[in-house]
Amino acid sequence: MPKVADKSDHERALGKLGDAIRARRQALQMSQEALADASGINRTHMGEVERGKRNVSFMSIVKIANAMDARVSDIIAEAGL
Numbered sequence: 001m002p003k004v005a006d007k008s009d010h011e012r013a014l015g016k017l018g019d020a021i022r023a024r025r026q027a028l029q030m031s032q033e034a035l036a037d038a039s040g041i042n043r044t045h046m047g048e049v050e051r052g053k054r055n056v057s058f059m060s061i062v063k064i065a066n067a068m069d070a071r072v073s074d075i076i077a078e079a080g081l
Contacts, residue, residue: 010055011052013079013081014052014053014054014055014056015051015052016052016079016080016081017049017052017056017061017075017076017079017081018049018050018051018052018053019050019052019079020075020076020078020079020080021049021050021064021075022050023078024068024070024075024078025050025068028068030068032046032047032050035064035067035068038067039060039063039064039066039067040063041060041063041064046064049064061075
């Protein structure tokens with residue numbers, strides 16, 4: 001029987017995604033606030049996304065990727081997901 005993902009698997013995935021978003025943002029020399037503004041996302045929410053504390057929606061990932069002139073698939077790949 002296939003393994004069912006537990007909460008820690010989800011938390012690790014969110015952490016990896018947040019790390020990938022932060023790394024790309026920093027490589028672009030963008031502040032967290034600038035990325036949040038460009039994405040149309042609250043800065044506090046963006047901080048929680050980067051820390052892996054927020055289960056971010058697909059559309060939010062699309063907005064974040066667009067603000068960094070990136071493809072969603074690149075961010076997912078950089079996260080190792």
